[in-house]
Amino acid sequence: MKPSLILDRCVRAEFHTLLLISVFLLLAGHNQPGGGFVGGLVAGAALALRLLVGGVGEVHQAIRLHPLPIVGGGLLLSGATALAPLVAGGQLLESAKATLSLPLLGTVPVSSTLAFDVGVYLVVVGLVLLLLRSLGGDVGGDDAEGDEG
Amino acid sequence: MAIHLFGAAVLLALARRLGVRVFLTAAVVPAIVLVWAISQTGAVLDGDPLVETIRWAPGLGLDIRLRLDGFALLFVLLVAGVGVLVFTYSRWYLGDDPRNGRLAATLLTFAGSMLGLVLADNLLALFVFWELTTVTSFLLIGTDDTKPSARSAALQALLTTGVGGLAMLAGFVLLGQQAGTFTLSEILASPPSGTVTDIALVLVLAGALTKSAQAPFHSWLPRAMAAPTPVSAYLHSATMVKAGIYVIARFAPVFAETMPWRPIVLTAGLASMLIGGYRALRQHDLKLLLAFGTVSQLGLLVVLLGLGTAQATFAGCALLLAHAAFKAALFLVVGVIDHQTKTRDIRVLSGLATELPALAVIAAISAASMAGIPPLLGFIAKELALEGVTATEVPLRVLIGGSVVIGGMLTFAYSARFQLGAFGRGRPARRETGQVIERPPVAFLAPAAALTAVTVVGGFFPGALDWLVRAGAASLDDRVGDAHLALWHGVNLALVLSAVTLAGGLTLVVTRRHLERLQFSLPSAPGADRAYDALVGGLLQGAAAVTGFVQSGSLPVYLTVILLTVVAVPGAALALGTSWPSSLTFAHTPLQIVIGVVSVVAAVAACRQTRRFSAVLLLGVVGYAMAGLFVLHGAPDLALTQLVVETLLIVLFMLVLSRLPGEFPTRSRQSRVVAAWVAMAVAAFVFAFSLAATAARREDPVSNAYLERAYPEAGGRNVVNVVLVDFRGLDTLGEIAVLAVAAVGAIMLGRGRRREDLDRP
Numbered sequence: 001m002k003p004s005l006i007l008d009r010c011v012r013a014e015f016h017t018l019l020l021i022s023v024f025l026l027l028a029g030h031n032q033p034g035g036g037f038v039g040g041l042v043a044g045a046a047l048a049l050r051l052l053v054g055g056v057g058e059v060h061q062a063i064r065l066h067p068l069p070i071v072g073g074g075l076l077l078s079g080a081t082a083l084a085p086l087v088a089g090g091q092l093l094e095s096a097k098a099t100l101s102l103p104l105l106g107t108v109p110v111s112s113t114l115a116f117d118v119g120v121y122l123v124v125v126g127l128v129l130l131l132l133r134s135l136g137g138d139v140g141g142d143d144a145e146g147d148e149g
Numbered sequence: 150m151a152i153h154l155f156g157a158a159v160l161l162a163l164a165r166r167l168g169v170r171v172f173l174t175a176a177v178v179p180a181i182v183l184v185w186a187i188s189q190t191g192a193v194l195d196g197d198p199l200v201e202t203i204r205w206a207p208g209l210g211l212d213i214r215l216r217l218d219g220f221a222l223l224f225v226l227l228v229a230g231v232g233v234l235v236f237t238y239s240r241w242y243l244g245d246d247p248r249n250g251r252l253a254a255t256l257l258t259f260a261g262s263m264l265g266l267v268l269a270d271n272l273l274a275l276f277v278f279w280e281l282t283t284v285t286s287f288l289l290i291g292t293d294d295t296k297p298s299a300r301s302a303a304l305q306a307l308l309t310t311g312v313g314g315l316a317m318l319a320g321f322v323l324l325g326q327q328a329g330t331f332t333l334s335e336i337l338a339s340p341p342s343g344t345v346t347d348i349a350l351v352l353v354l355a356g357a358l359t360k361s362a363q364a365p366f367h368s369w370l371p372r373a374m375a376a377p378t379p380v381s382a383y384l385h386s387a388t389m390v391k392a393g394i395y396v397i398a399r400f401a402p403v404f405a406e407t408m409p410w411r412p413i414v415l416t417a418g419l420a421s422m423l424i425g426g427y428r429a430l431r432q433h434d435l436k437l438l439l440a441f442g443t444v445s446q447l448g449l450l451v452v453l454l455g456l457g458t459a460q461a462t463f464a465g466c467a468l469l470l471a472h473a474a475f476k477a478a479l480f481l482v483v484g485v486i487d488h489q490t491k492t493r494d495i496r497v498l499s500g501l502a503t504e505l506p507a508l509a510v511i512a513a514i515s516a517a518s519m520a521g522i523p524p525l526l527g528f529i530a531k532e533l534a535l536e537g538v539t540a541t542e543v544p545l546r547v548l549i550g551g552s553v554v555i556g557g558m559l560t561f562a563y564s565a566r567f568q569l570g571a572f573g574r575g576r577p578a579r580r581e582t583g584q585v586i587e588r589p590p591v592a593f594l595a596p597a598a599a600l601t602a603v604t605v606v607g608g609f610f611p612g613a614l615d616w617l618v619r620a621g622a623a624s625l626d627d628r629v630g631d632a633h634l635a636l637w638h639g640v641n642l643a644l645v646l647s648a649v650t651l652a653g654g655l656t657l658v659v660t661r662r663h664l665e666r667l668q669f670s671l672p673s674a675p676g677a678d679r680a681y682d683a684l685v686g687g688l689l690q691g692a693a694a695v696t697g698f699v700q701s702g703s704l705p706v707y708l709t710v711i712l713l714t715v716v717a718v719p720g721a722a723l724a725l726g727t728s729w730p731s732s733l734t735f736a737h738t739p740l741q742i743v744i745g746v747v748s749v750v751a752a753v754a755a756c757r758q759t760r761r762f763s764a765v766l767l768l769g770v771v772g773y774a775m776a777g778l779f780v781l782h783g784a785p786d787l788a789l790t791q792l793v794v795e796t797l798l799i800v801l802f803m804l805v806l807s808r809l810p811g812e813f814p815t816r817s818r819q820s821r822v823v824a825a826w827v828a829m830a831v832a833a834f835v836f837a838f839s840l841a842a843t844a845a846r847r848e849d850p851v852s853n854a855y856l857e858r859a860y861p862e863a864g865g866r867n868v869v870n871v872v873l874v875d876f877r878g879l880d881t882l883g884e885i886a887v888l889a890v891a892a893v894g895a896i897m898l899g900r901g902r903r904r905e906d907l908d909r910p
Contacts (some may be wrong), residue, residue: 041794048800067892071889108744126892
């Protein structure tokens with residue numbers, strides 16, 4: 001069963017927007033609703049849509065990296081952020097604050113917890129990607145079976 | 150001191166390249182220890198123990214405190230001395246075999262652990278070394294890992310001594326708690342007392358008696374004879390099995406008067422002495438004969454060193470030395486016989502004296518020492534033992550003395566059985582005719598000869614070993630005074646008893662044919678080894694039954710059990726006493742009612758679906774409704790997360806469902822009714838729990854503090870996120886670690902499926 005053309009087009013149009021939103025949620029998280037966890041889930045949802053439309057091949061196309069390094073990298077980043085203050089002589093998970101001036105965005109206050117949150121984001125995205133890849137072996141695409149879509 | 154332990158580890162890597170020379174190289178290490186120990190004797194004999202402390206885990210009060218006193222010195226000399234000889238011997242016995250490197254390294258590790266055990270002055274460090282000897286013993290017994298009998302023997306030794314070791318650890322911990330210190334010398338200097346101490350001592354004794362193969366735990370030792378002969382000679386006669394005796398000897402002078410000590414020690418020791426002696430007379434395999442003889446001799450040692458009187462302790466130290474000398478020598482002799490004739494069965498062997506005269510002399514002297522014939526070291530020790538036992542004020546000393554005499558007779562008899570069986574001409578030789586027995590090289594015999602020399606020198610010139618035994622006994626019990634080793638003690642009770650023992654032993658030897666017939670006509674007693682087999686077999690069966698019952702493999706059953714536990718345990722707490730909210734608001738806004746109705750309808754509909762897919766979608770509706778409630782309560786973060794999670798969940802569910810049949814399987818009415826009741830019980834519980842939770846708050850919510858601190862401290866206006874990444878960042882770190890583990894699990898799931906796909910035609 002071929003997925004409908006409308007769905008296919010819509011998903012392709014939305015995909016990158018969704019990823020942008022997920023990054024926005026990640027960055028905005030410190031002061032507004034959002035954060036690494038939700039951001040990662042939104043990115044995961046975007047990937048799930050790709051899966052429904054084009055099967056596992058589409059997911060592979062969207063993110064070519066193997067998911068396990070993404071999970072591991074995220075865990076490493078968060079762990080390193082948590083441990084870094086110890087090296088600098090502070091407490092575990094102590095955060096540092098700074099204000100950056102970025103082009104286009106103006107002045108942005110940045111906290112070192114952002115790096116921690118990025119780690120969380122990566123772990124979540126990696127996990128969703130992994131689940132989709134290992135469970136979605138024969139869904140969507142040309143050889144789809146079952147009653148989805 | 151620690152350098153010697155370290156040396157053992159170094160050899161492990163080096164050993165593989167040395168080939169034939171590996172054992173000779175290994176012998177260097179105990180030789181160094183031997184020289185070092187002898188160089189320390191002067192200071193130790195002056196009553197000045199050498200103490201060295203290595204900081205291990207200072208935060209826990211754990212130091213490896215090593216202490217070399219007289220008794221430890223006795224053991225160090227024994228371990229190192231026999232070690233040098235056994236390593237030299239192994240080179241000839243085992244020849245060239247690629248597995249020798251491993252064997253030598255393990256043997257050396259064992260020697261290091263054993264040294265640590267006798268030197269440790271901290272109970273916990275002692276336990277660690279104790280377990281190390283157990284593990285190395287396991288590896289050494291199982292050297293021939295292709296033989297099932299060797300593997301099961303190794304396992305039995307590990308289980309028996311391991312369980313005993315755990316009991317001992319518990320005992321040590323209790324003892325240390327009672328005494329307020331884990332330092333052995335301090336505990337012995339000011340011993341605790343009371344019921345807890347008594348229990349601790351029983352536990353320690355359990356460990357010591359299993360390690361020293363005392364009845365009823367002795368059956369692992371004869372089976373351990375599956376190990377190569379040098380290992381048997383070293384571990385299972387001279388050193389490791391004496392670890393239990395070492396602990397008993399350390400504790401006895403101080404704790405012998407406590408209630409449980411003497412009954413346990415004496416019963417186990419005397420029983421082992423008699424059982425071991427009796428069963429040794431039934432053996433045809435020379436090695437098994439010696440093994441049961443070891444059980445018997447260890448029993449005598451346990452009695453002597455466990456009595457806790459000065460004289461018995463002194464006799465125990467003497468016997469310790471004598472036993473190591475003659476028993477190790479005899480084991481080495483058996484090894485030579487085995488190596489040259491390829492058999493150890495006395496029904497096959499006969500008249501080896503003509504072919505191997507030197508070996509016959511060595512064996513004869515050592516066996517005579519074991520039998521307690523003057524003027525050898527064994528005789529001196531036995532006589533001291535009789536003296537020690539009879540001179541004590543312990544109740545039932547007549548019974549103990551009598552048992553020791555009978556044990557001595559049995560020992561005499563099996564010593565004779567050993568010697569006559571291997572070398573005598575009592576039976577027609579059933580060896581293959583024409584088999585030529587090569588004379589072993591001199592170096593092969595040298596270790597056994599050296600041990601025999603100790604036996605002879607100790608017998609004729611007791612003064613040569615007197616200092617060592619005295620130092621050992623004196624460091625255990627300062628009441629030893631001026632006891633001495635001597636061949637001639639004058640005519641006293643002990644001498645008479647010695648004579649009686651020898652006469653009785655001779656009678657047993659003369660009548661041995663009839664005795665043997667009698668023994669084999671009797672039904673063999675229910676052995677401890679059969680009890681062990683039944684125990685282990687029963688345990689495995691029980692475990693299989695429990696697993697079969699608990700792990701039924703049915704998801705609905707697991708779920709029912711989990712849910713019922715949730716209802717029962719916190720439910721009981723709810724029922725027993727909770728404050729319920731005094732007033733309830735039905736709804737804050739009309740929207741809440743709408744959402745509530747939607748989710749109830751969706752939930753009921755989900756239950757009624759026969760198609761899996763529709764049920765999942767309806768569950769999704771419930772999830773979205775929850776997100777709606779979160780929005781109404783002003784928790785956008787939560788709502789957002791719930792929404793996305795719900796979406797992803799539906800997608801993943803669909804992926805899984807595409808592999809399953811579209812319809813739910815039809816289940817019996819009965820199981821559906823059960824499921825319905827469980828579901829309703831859980832629902833009622835959750836409802837009640839939520840109500841109670843709203844009324845349970847007594848303190849200000851912690852979120853108030855978070856709200857105040859979020860911006861000034863963490864620079865974030867979104868409190869939820871600040872909590873996640875900052876205040877409770879460690880929790881989040883843990884959670885994403887769990888996610889990572891789940892990711893690995895997902896990979897494995899995927900792989901398993903793919904392999905199934907491959908298997909499918």
